[in-house]
Amino acid sequence: MSKHLFSIVFLFLSSFCSCDQKKFSFHGYKLIQIKPKSVHHFSLLKSWEENPDFDVWNRIKSINEIVDVALSPKAFQQYEPLFKLANLPYTIVNENIQNLIDREEESMRRSFPSRSIVGRYPRYTEVSSFISNLVIDNPDIASSYSAGTTYENRQLKVLVLKTDTSQKSVWIDCGIHAREWISISTCVWFIDRLLKDYRNSDPVAKDLLGYYEFHILPIVNPDGYEYSHSNFRIWRKNRKPNREDELIWNCFGTDLNRNFGYKWMVAGSSSNVCSEIYAGPSPDSEVETKSVQKAINDKLGNWDVFVTIHSYGNLWMVPWGWDTSLLPDYNDLYSVSQIGADALKAVYGTKYSIGSPANLLCKTKKRTLSF
Secondary structure, three states: OOHHHHHHOOOOOOOOOOOOOOOOOOOOOEEEEEOOOOHHHHHHHHHHOOOOOOEEOOOOOOOOOOEEEEEOHHHHHHHHHHHHHOOOOEEEEEOOHHHHHHHHHHHHHHHOOOOOOOOOOOOHHHHHHHHHHHHHHOOOOEEEEEEEEOOOOOEEEEEEEOOOOOOEEEEEEEOOOOOOHHHHHHHHHHHHHHHHHHHOOOHHHHHHHHHEEEEEEOOOOHHHHHHHHHOOOOOOOOOOOOOOOOOOOOOOOOOHHHOOOOOOOOOOOEOOOOOOOEOOOOOOOOHHHHHHHHHHHOOOOOEEEEEEEOOOOOEEEOOOOOOOOOOOOHHHHHHHHHHHHHHHHHHHOOOOEEEOHHHHOOOOOOOOOOO
16 A cells, blocks of 8 residues: 555545444455556446445546545445456555554544644534634734534634735635545644744745735534544535435435536536535535635635645646636646645655646546636
């Protein structure tokens, strides 16, 4: 198993879900890597992606690009003959995903005594308190507001950082997919770093807050995020039921990232309520989606930057997600993105691919960035 896959441990899976309060066990679930060698292979993977028991962890990008998939024991028995029939190359990289979850939980227990939530996977209430305390301790530059209330009555709490000279606005959100825990931790880390650097008179932080007003929503999907901690580690969607008479398996919830009304259901989405990429019963049907859009529209014309953070995959993406055509200012966006990608490579050695989701991922993503 690659160091990258093991280190992030964003155990993405969509299979049968336990709907009681007992934590679901992924004992015997396999992580496999598939390498499509032909257009036929690629088409097969795209058709299977909508199946609830075929969970794609990264992206189905193109021929000869490795695809990470998690399968239950039952699903593996079903798909393995199909792999062989199609001569589709695959490798089992982990025989038991539950071992990774156990190691992650042990690591979290060791880090829990820390009073700071920076650098760990905090719960919703911890993030909410983190924001409240920052506002109390930094009234000159920090404030907060609720963008909305979720189905399970949790607040979508947005932190605002600005100075008297701030002019244009920046939006950053994390955690739209519940199981992507590292994205929430990234938002928390960014807030902490920006604030500390500003207080220490760091020139970059001073320049940023001297011109920009930051609106940061660390958890777009708090209901799903909490469920991924308490019940089902790799839950992805929100927690609003889709069928009152069928509250079983993975048929809860909507993929919020595919629910935004602009070009809804055009590409990379599913109408299957049990699919991980289910786009919802209608455009903008979910309160989380509506809340983000309202927060943006309330300051329409003042935004310079919109960033939504996901995991995993070293991809720096700009619009569009639904079509391969490029924006008029695509070259400008690409140049700015290249600066960020170069900075990451200089510090961490990581290489990011830059481009639109539709071109990088063959129209497989319907991101909020298209909205």
